[in-house]
């Protein structure tokens with residue numbers, strides 16, 4: 510099926526977000542469509558509204574106008590159980606990654622699974638992780654190249670390794686969409702390329718859509734099929750990428 514005919518996974522239509530009730534406009538009619546499995550970079554200066562856009566998508570900030578559709582449903586203003594269901598399908602890798610540093614690595618990884626577990630299972634896991642759960646965490650860590658860190662204290666890991674833990678946690682959630690907010694901002698250029706290669710390659714292999722903010726336009730062009738520019742709360746597709754061309758595949762040739 511041609512890209513243009515593929516049903517959208519995420520559709521933002523002219524969404525508006527205000528800073529508090531009646532406050533300044535942080536998003537002023539931002540529109541964006543992401544198809545299943547697509548990789549889209551969002552670039553733009555500090556304060557442009559990139560993180561706010563992500564918060565609006567996963568319902569962390571309310572929208573004061575416009576609509577958000579996800580997987581064919583209108584999810585605008587979802588709350589309670591509907592919002593929890595939405596958040597199970599959207600994994601977030603936060604700008605300041607929110608790993609719990611004193612915990613062992615496997616616990617941070619398995620936190621990604623808590624949303625799909627019953628409360629009883631989550632409580633039991635916190636007290637007595639099973640062999641199967643260790644194995645699941647180890648497999649996720651192996652996918653990001655640090656299986657040997659399973660039982661290490663998270664705070665003992667380097668910045669690049671911690672970013673890999675955050676990616677493993679996002680993948681274990683089995684999401685349809687990953688929102689990665691500046692996942693390489695705090696890394697040296699070489700590690701940044703390694704982490705982006707890993708993140709984009711895993712998203713492609715598992716057919717998960719990826720929306721990723723970046724400050725480096727050259728990395729956006731290299732790793733992403735589409736680049737969207739944010740400025741003053743509005744998202745604009747880079748003309749060279751309009752029409753949904755795909756970035757170079759990161760998977761080895763079959």
Ligand SMILES: Nc1ncnc2c1ncn2[C@@H]1O[C@H](COP(=O)(O)OP(=O)(O)OP(=O)(O)O)[C@@H](O)[C@H]1O
Pocket residue numbers: 528529535553554555556557558559560561562604
């Ligand atoms: N809760 C809030 N109340 C008031 N203003 C806010 C709030 N959250 C964000 N802002 C403002 O909204 C604007 C956009 O912020 P946002 O964090 O979305 O920018 P960004 O594009 O992610 O920037 P950066 O590249 O620095 O991460 C900024 O001017 C910020 O100060």
Ligand SMILES: [Mg+2]
Pocket residue numbers: 559560561604690
């Ligand atoms: Mg931000």
